[in-house]
Amino acid sequence: MSKIIKVFFSPSETTKKVVSQIANNFEEESVVCDLLYFNDEKNFESDDIVIVGMPVFAGRIPKTARDRLSRLSGDNTKAIAVVNYGNAHVSDALIELVDLLDENNFDVIAAASTVSHHSIFDGVAVGRPDGDDIEKINGFAQKCIEKIDAGTSLEAEIPGNRPYLDYKQLPFxxxxxxxxxxxxxxxxxxxxxxxxxxxxxxxxxxxxxxxxxxxxxxxxxxxxxxxxxxxxxxxxxxxxxxxxxxxxxxxx
Structure with missing residues (x-):
């Protein structure tokens, strides 16, 4: 029996909130894989549905999050890729996430970039995701369910660059x-x-x-x-x- 796996790296808990909102649209049982704490290898089953949420740090997936996510693999497992950012720039984070999931034998069916209250500069995107965001996230989830039922994979081109931006260390x-x-x-x-x-x-x-x-x-x-x-x-x-x-x- 298929189950929903909520995979996220969410230091400020906003990415966790977005992933959980998507998962709430599914009828299947859900379990959590929190990459702030989980740092082991894991293989997901072919009938699992994995929702992967990553924050955007200076246009990239955080290095530690990437390293931990790279230890998770699928068996042509359906995956929904989400990057969550603070109303600044997505840059290469989403294409990087989709690429990494593809490399690790996940079948990415859809992808999204969502907006939340900025974790460092607290005057940016205050109160987000708000009601309008949640409505759009729920609509996205419903379309993902339709794609899973239809057995189709991601077709849209994801914006971003290869090679990705270099990692930056903030001076703060x-x-x-x-x-x-x-x-x-x-x-x-x-x-x-x-x-x-x-x-x-x-x-x-x-x-x-x-x-x-x-x-x-x-x-x-x-x-x-x-x-x-x-x-x-x-x-x-x-x-x-x-x-x-x-x-x-x-x-x-």
Missing amino acids: VVSCDEAKCVFCLECVGVCPEKAIPDDDPADMNLDLCSRCTSCINICPENARAFTGEAFKAKKPAFESANAERKEPKFYF
Whole structure:
């Protein structure tokens, strides 16, 4: 019996929300494969339906997410590819995701780029995905169900470039307010780069840190945040440049 597999890398939980919204349109039982924590090899069955959601980091799938996703393989398994971005630029992320799924023996039937509240610059795409986004995401899911029933694969050309953009390391500092930190170690457990030492969670190895925001999002005391002159200088210009609403795009 087929089941829905929700595969996502979602440090700020917005990509998880989009994947879950798509899955809610299916009648099949769903299970979760959270790549923030899952880092093993796994092969999916031919009758599974896999919904793969990735955030966009500077026009690419995050490197750690890509590495972990590359360990998952299909058996001509139906897949829906989704990249979720903060109203700035998709660039090469979606074509990269579709390519990787193709390489790992998934049958991609449809793809999408969706918009959510920006995880770093919080003045961009506030409140998204909103009601209009959700309606469009549900419509996309229904068309995916129709394609699965019809047995057809992705036909549309996905925008993007090969070779993909080079990976970029953002210069922003993630810091911890030691006066707020209660040493719960939630940030240590969630960090996919192992950049936070468990003996001093107020510290951070910025050479390892990918600025994914997982530690900021999970902190119950709001002790962690982006700080520093580079971040303060970039924030108003970035938010102004990306104020105009962008819409989700769907490919069949």
